[in-house]
Amino acid sequence: MGRHANPDIRRAFVEFADDSTPSKCTKVRCLHCGFVRAKNTTRQIEHLQQCQIYLASPEAAQHAAQNPDSTQSTPSSHIDPAMNPNTTRGMLNGTHPNPNLQVSRRGPNANKRGRDGQPMAPPPLAQQAYVPSLTAHLLNREASAFQAATQQPFLSHAGCGTLAAAPLGQWMVQDGHYTRGYIQFIGQLIGKIRLPATGSQFHPLYRTMDLLISALNNIRREMSFFEITATKYGIQLTEDPPSHITRGYMDLFVSVSSPSASLLEGLVVLWATEHCYRTAWLYASSFSTSLSAPPTSPHIAALHQSLIPNWTSPAFSKFVDACRALVDELANSTTSPNGKEEMLRCEQVFSQICWLEERFWPDVDGMGEGDETGVNRATSERSHSDRRSTRRKDTSKLSSY
DSSP states (O other), X not given: OOOOOOHHHHHHEEEEEOTTSTTOXXXXXXXXXXXXXXXXXXXXXXXXXXXXHHHTSHHHHHHHHHOTTOOOOSOGGGOOTTSOGGGSOHHHHTOSOOTTOOOOOOGGGSSOBOTTSSBOOOOOOOOOOOOXXXXXXXXXXXXXXXXXXXXXXXXXXXXXXXXXXXXXXXXXXXXXXXXXXXXXXXXXXXXXXXXXXXXXXXXXXXXHHHHHHHHHHHHHHHHHHHHHHHHHTTOOOOOOOOOHHXXXXXXXXXXXXXXXXXXXXXXXXXXXXXXXXXHHHHHHHTTGGGOOSOOOSHHHHHIIIIIHHHHSSHHHHHHHHHHHHHHHHHHHHOOOTTHHHHHHHHHHHHHHHHHHHHHHSOOBOTTSSBOXXXXXXXXXXXXXXXXXXXXXXXXXXXXXX
């Protein structure tokens, strides 16, 4: 009987050939944290025993539930005090059988039958492999920051119909600056794509190119959508320059589309800003039921007849979901030797997006009026933002889907 690969290990790592080394050895990358090393089953097991992202994954929890009596095989000096020693997966200490292990039967018992003489049913297939999700990891890691970014008073007043005209106009002006930076951002990401010589429309890079072209077309339509909406509802737009927060977004666009940044970083920014925008406007729409009558103020009518429906539409939601699926697919298929470093950068840009998004919405008081005491909140907190590296907010508001 030949040696069978442990399926649990194989599900946690992706193999790739490292042509940059003289030996051109086979390497593996942890799908949970991006750690890269030469292929070695023993060392891979040791890594999983200490990989905190893996230990917190549903796969690890599932194996812990299936093996409640399993004990940690790692030396006590390597055990994280915050982790429960009994949560180590059975396959790491040998108590969980390999579902791919097969014994070749020979002789009269080759076709084993039950007491009723009928052939016994084959054992159940191995459980489907757990596919890591970078987007789920980012949302779980920044859950409180994401909630703060998408549940601001500006949005609740917009949904209730109590938002004043001035904050809405302020937001539309800053969104216009953001939109122009977004166009350059998408163009730079398209320039980073290197299409394979042989491929089809189903290749991830071709689909990435199609998605970015769609985003570019949508944001261009949004520019016209904003102009038409402002004219139709008589919303006065000023010529105010970009705020510090808007400039933070624009700087982040430049940063994640630069030659030193990976395509995955840029796509994380694209998805994160779109997901923030959809979630924020869905939050606003949840207050619409409090409207007792059709809005009479032109700017409130603009919100409930044009702006909110535009970013809560099924078409926009489909685009956001497509962004998320492509980010997860590229994250799981990348063979970059610095996968762990790339994941850390993705975590940093997502954290910065949440920080910027929270402050992008204009400050309003309890009556929905512009809060002059909070207008300079972004300026006063710039020193704090510098610690987290002013990165950006891509609320890619795709207009008129």
